[in-house]
Each structure stands twice: as C-alpha cells, then as structure tokens.
Amino acid sequence: MAVSFVPKRFMSSALQRFAYNLSGFNKYGLHRDDLLDETDDVKEALKRVPQDVIDQRNFRILRAAQLSIQKDILPKDQWTKLEDDKLYLTPHVEDVARERQEREDWNKNY
Amino acid sequence: MASTLTKTPLLRSISSRGYAQLAPIGGISNYELKSTTLPNKLVLVSAENESPLARVSVIFRAGSRFESVDNLGAAHVVRTAAGLSTRNASQFAIIRNLQQGTRQAVEKVLPFLSEVATEQVFKPWEIAELADRLKLDLAVRPLQLRAVDLLHKAAFRTGLGNSQFIPKFQIGKISSETLQHFVSSTFTSGRAAVIGLGIDNSKLTQFAQGLNLDSSAGISSVNPYKGGEVRSDKGGEFAFVALAGEGAALTNTKEALATAVLQNVLSAGPQVKWSSNDNGVVPRAIGNTDGYSVRGINASYSDTGLVGVLLAAPAKSAGKIVEGAVKALKSGNISDADVNRAKNLLKTNLLLELESGSSAVQSYGTQAVLTGAVRSPADVVSAVDSVTTADVRNALQKAARKLTIASVGNLSEVPYADQL
Numbered sequence: 001m002a003v004s005f006v007p008k009r010f011m012s013s014a015l016q017r018f019a020y021n022l023s024g025f026n027k028y029g030l031h032r033d034d035l036l037d038e039t040d041d042v043k044e045a046l047k048r049v050p051q052d053v054i055d056q057r058n059f060r061i062l063r064a065a066q067l068s069i070q071k072d073i074l075p076k077d078q079w080t081k082l083e084d085d086k087l088y089l090t091p092h093v094e095d096v097a098r099e100r101q102e103r104e105d106w107n108k109n110y
Numbered sequence: 111m112a113s114t115l116t117k118t119p120l121l122r123s124i125s126s127r128g129y130a131q132l133a134p135i136g137g138i139s140n141y142e143l144k145s146t147t148l149p150n151k152l153v154l155v156s157a158e159n160e161s162p163l164a165r166v167s168v169i170f171r172a173g174s175r176f177e178s179v180d181n182l183g184a185a186h187v188v189r190t191a192a193g194l195s196t197r198n199a200s201q202f203a204i205i206r207n208l209q210q211g212t213r214q215a216v217e218k219v220l221p222f223l224s225e226v227a228t229e230q231v232f233k234p235w236e237i238a239e240l241a242d243r244l245k246l247d248l249a250v251r252p253l254q255l256r257a258v259d260l261l262h263k264a265a266f267r268t269g270l271g272n273s274q275f276i277p278k279f280q281i282g283k284i285s286s287e288t289l290q291h292f293v294s295s296t297f298t299s300g301r302a303a304v305i306g307l308g309i310d311n312s313k314l315t316q317f318a319q320g321l322n323l324d325s326s327a328g329i330s331s332v333n334p335y336k337g338g339e340v341r342s343d344k345g346g347e348f349a350f351v352a353l354a355g356e357g358a359a360l361t362n363t364k365e366a367l368a369t370a371v372l373q374n375v376l377s378a379g380p381q382v383k384w385s386s387n388d389n390g391v392v393p394r395a396i397g398n399t400d401g402y403s404v405r406g407i408n409a410s411y412s413d414t415g416l417v418g419v420l421l422a423a424p425a426k427s428a429g430k431i432v433e434g435a436v437k438a439l440k441s442g443n444i445s446d447a448d449v450n451r452a453k454n455l456l457k458t459n460l461l462l463e464l465e466s467g468s469s470a471v472q473s474y475g476t477q478a479v480l481t482g483a484v485r486s487p488a489d490v491v492s493a494v495d496s497v498t499t500a501d502v503r504n505a506l507q508k509a510a511r512k513l514t515i516a517s518v519g520n521l522s523e524v525p526y527a528d529q530l
Contacts, residue, residue, distance in 0.1 A: 047235055048233070048234070048235045099200050099202060102200060102202055102203060103202055106202070106203075106206055110206075
C-alpha cells in the first residue's frame with residue numbers, strides 16, 4: 001500500500017517493482033486504486049469512471065474478498081504486475097479533491 | 111456567503127453610489143451604437159449607456175437548425191450546459207464569480223464569460239446529470255409554444271424545422287463528443303457577435319480579440335419554406351392552432367419590416383391591461399364568438415421566415431374560429447388605417463424592447479449575428495415609417511400563397527390542411 005505514496009522519481013523501477021511485489025495485494029489480483037479508502041471524494045470520483053472500469057473493479061474486489069475468506073491467493077501467473085496496474089481512479093480523486101478545496105477556500109474567503 | 115461587494119473600499123463605494131444615482135438602472139436611452147467587424151469576422155457592438163450595470167454577451171449562430179439526424183437536440187443540451195465546468199474553471203468557480211455583480215466586477219467576470227463561451231469541455235458525468243433538467247424543460251413547455259414548434263416542423267421539415275427542444279428519445283444519448291463536435295462546427299468567429307452595453311469599447315474589443323475561436327465557416331443549413339401540416343392530439347378543453355405562411359428573411363430589411371407590420375395588422379393582442387378588445391384584422395374577421403385568443407406571430411431568420419397567427423380556442427368552436435382566421439389571411443383586405451395602427455404598435459414594441467437592458471442586448475445580438483450589422487433604434491423607427499400599405503399587402507399575399515397549419519390540444523373540430 002505504501003508504494004503508491006512514494007514519489008516515483010525517488011525510486012528506480014526495479015526497486016519500485018520489488019516494493020510492489022512485497023506489498024502483497026497484487027497476489028489477490030487487486031490494483032492500487034482498488035485499495036483506496038472510500039471517502040466522499042473517492043465515492044464522487046467513482047461516479048466519473050466509465051461503467052466497464054467499475055465492473056472490472058468490483059470483480060477484482062469480490063475475487064479478493066473470496067480469496068481472503070478461503071485464506072488463499074491467486075496462482076502466481078495471475079498476480080497483478082506493476083505494468084498492468086493503471087491508476088484509473090487517482091486522477092479523478094485528485095480532481096474531486098481540488099474542486100472541494102476550491103469550495104472550502106471560497107467559503108473561507110467570502 | 112456574502113459577496114465581496116461588502117468589502118469594497120469606502121471611497122470607491124461612495125463614488126459608485128453617487129454614480130448609480132446619476133443615471134437610472136436602465137441607463138440613458140439615446141446612446142450611440144458602435145459597431146465594428148474584427149479581422150476574424152467577429153461582429154462587435156458596444157454602447158455606453160451610463161447604466162450602473164454592464165451587460166456583455168457573446169452570441170453564436172448555433173441554433174437547432176444546424177442539428178442533423180444524429181445530434182438532434184444538441185443545441186438544447188449546449189444551452190443547458192452553459193455554466194458547467196470548462197477547461198480552466200470549475201462549475202463552482204463560474205457560478206460564484208458571476209454572482210459578484212455590478213460594473214466594477216465586470217473585469218473580474220469577463221474571463222469567466224469567455225471560458226463559458228469558448229472553452230467548453232462537457233465532462234461526461236456533468237452531462238449525465240443534465241438529463242433531469244432537460245426533462246423538466248420539456249415538461250414545462252406550454253402548449254402554445256409546442257404549436258409554434260410544430261409549425262416550424264411542418265413549414266421547414268428539417269433544419270429550421272428542428273425543435274428548439276431535445277426530443278424525448280434523445281435524452282441521455284447525446285455524448286460529450288457529439289456536443290464537442292457540434293460546438294466546434296458552430297462556435298466559430300465568423301458566426302459570433304459580442305455585444306456590450308455600459309462597457310468601454312476598447313475594453314470590449316480587447317475581450318473579443320482574446321476569445322479563443324476557430325475562424326472556419328462552420329456548417330450551414332439551407333431551408334426553403336415547404337409548408338404542410340402537423341397535428342398533435344393531446345386532449346383537454348382547448349385547441350392551440352398556429353397558422354402561418356412564408357415570411358421574410360432578416361437580411362432583407364424592407365420585407366422583414368413589412369412582415370413585422372403585417373404581424374401587427376393581423377393581431378397584436380389587446381393593448382390595454384385586462385381588456386379583451388383587439389382591433390386586428392383577424393379578430394375582426396372571426397367576429398364575436400365565445401372566448402378565444404389570437405395573436406400575430408412573425409419569425410424572421412437569416413434566409414427565410416414565418417408570419418401568421420397563433421390561435422387558442424375552446425375545442426368545440428375551434429373549427430369556426432380557424433376558418434375565420436384563414437378567410438382573413440386569404441382575403442388580403444388591409445386598409446391604410448390598419449397599416450398605420452400596426453406601424454405605431456410596432457414602433458412602440460421595438461422601442462419598449464430596447465428599454466430594458468437584457469432584451470436590448472438580445473435584440474442587438476440577433477441583428478448583429480444574423481445580418482452582420484446593427485441599426486440604431488431611430489434608424490429602425492424611420493424605416494418602419496417608410497413601409498407602405500402595398501408592401502404589407504404583398505407580404506400577406508406571399509404568406510397566403512401556401513399556408514402551414516400546426517395544432518396541439520383537443521383537435522376534434524380543428525380542420526385539416528386540405529379543408530382550409
């Protein structure tokens with residue numbers, strides 16, 4: 001989980017891949033953005049993502065929950081690779097946060 | 111959530127208050143119109159009317175007539191989408207900044223106007239949220255409006271015949287890309303006009319030059335008058351019937367004014383509040399039957415127009431009333447007295463329209479964007495004076511050559527086009 005918070009420029013891609021694999025969530029077939037805490041910002045961001053992406057996300061989360069119940073992980077060839085892990089939600093979350101920040105600033109100043 | 115107005119420095123607020131007391135809100139009425147065309151063909155009109163309110167509007171030739179089968183209703187969505195997030199400003203920022211008001215704020219607000227006018231992005235989730243608003247727009251249309259909408263459909267079929275409102279089956283089906291395409295083919299500098307009342311000409315020129323507009327010609331649509339009939343049975347106690355023939359194009363000023371006079375000759379409605387007495391040609395021909403209402407309609411577009419009457423009648427007597435109106439349109443009996451009365455009514459209406467800032471901006475905007483030039487009120491009034499009875503008779507003859515009828519409501523007694 002901590003991987004996504006470390007700025008990329010400080011990390012060589014090999015080290016990044018190492019840390020990514022160490023974090024463990026990829027063994028459940030999850031992506032980084034599947035792990036975001038569902039705050040109001042994230043909920044709003046989810047509304048802005050196309051339906052097929054949401055369906056895939058829900059599938060991954062359900063599969064991970066099922067694996068967790070069974071105390072199992074996916075076969076190694078199905079683990080998420082860092083290259084496949086696209087940040088499909090983070091840009092939208094950032095947008096939403098920026099819009100919220102704008103509202104809060106306005107309410108403070110006027 | 112108070113606005114920044116309360117925070118303006120003391121001296122400035124005193125000076126602006128003094129200024130506000132000098133001129134009425136509407137400003138002075140004998141201002142001088144300055145009209146220029148920029149090198150990119152954008153028409154710029156400005157006038158200093160010394161009003162404490164500044165009005166600036168950016169107008170494009172981008173109505174529903176430029177829609178095709180695939181993007182039917184795009185104009186309505188674009189209209190509703192004004193104020194949604196743009197490339198550099200969020201929905202929230204646009205709305206809150208535009209709420210700042212009055213003349214001092216205009217410089218702060220203009221960048222947002224140019225954002226709204228030229229930097230649309232149509233975020234898909236914001237467009238999806240518009241669906242409810244569009245449904246509301248459709249639901250609150252009065253039947254009279256639908257009669258006029260259907261009249262256009264019958265008269266022009268495609269292009270100008272497109273409704274100004276999105277068809278129900280298109281709600282939710284117009285994507286962000288469709289809108290973007292519609293905007294890029296209609297929001298170009300050659301089809302734009304910038305109108306400013308109460309704002310300095312050089313400031314406005316600077317604003318207009320800063321607009322990020324494509325200079326291509328965009329799409330065009332040619333719509334000759336065809337004529338026909340559309341009926342929409344909706345039940346109820348009344349029938350709303352729009353009856354019209356070919357009018358005049360706005361670019362042909364002489365004819366356009368003759369049809370505008372003709373509209374007032376046909377019927378201008380009661381001019382005294384609460385009265386029901388109307389001295390128009392059509393109500394005189396229909397005579398004194400039970401409660402009906404008639405009003406002349408006239409729409410001039412860039413290449414053609416419609417002129418006729420809109421009737422509202424109780425379902426049972428609608429047949430007789432429509433026949434009376436058709437007889438009046440076809441007989442062409444117009445006296446000099448009728449034309450004189452209509453000319454006075456038209457002049458009053460034109461001048462009253464220019465009295466309020468918002469409708470003045472709209473009226474100048476329409477002229478500028480459709481004809482590329484703006485005429486001063488005094489100029490128009492003297493042009494109205496030069497309309498002769500023969501001009502008006504010709505306009506009526508042209509209209510009566512082929513009548514179009516569109517009706518909405520309880521149509522049990524309303525005649526069909528071939529029975530007229």
